[in-house]
Amino acid sequence: MKVERFSRDELLARVAETRLRGFDGARPYGRGSLELVTMSTDDLAPAQRYVLRPTVDTVLTLREELLTEGLDMFDLDGGAYVRGVPVIPPVVEESVEPDGRTVWIINDGIHRVYAARSLGLPITVVRATGVSHPYYALALPGGWSEVEELDELPERYEKKTYRDPSNYKALFREFNEVFPGVQEQRRKSNPEHLRA
16 A cells, blocks of 8 residues: 655644635634644544444544554544545644533544544544634534434435534635545535525
């Protein structure tokens, strides 16, 4: 298996360049702080209501394959390209929720976090503080207990509770621009009032 590693410094520098889909392409991490830390999955707040079982299985299989190459995707000190596809730590952000809670919301990588959680393992994440624009969805009030395991995404399934339902895509982080291929495009499923 072809594995090309890259450093922590390169990872953090590229994540810092991430732009929003709206707000004139603002860089939400440009003036904030990014660090690579290992966290318990209990301390991470999901915003997404589901994980896809086939994707979690793929993450676990890939992890096993990469362990034979000396790379643990749950304990990365930077990132790697595997068969040309970027493998990076999940990205979490400090998020103040409407109910006053401050949480570490999972911005990107819920399937990786869920896979680590299924093994009872902590996971290394890119942790962002001082973000200029909030994440586009809210943390699930019940945390992990509200995350469903699905085989596929049902039609009209509302994936998240959006911070601004009328324009939620404006706050979407475009990680694919800094790491092409890192964000998998999922089938659109949202109810009609959220389709854009």
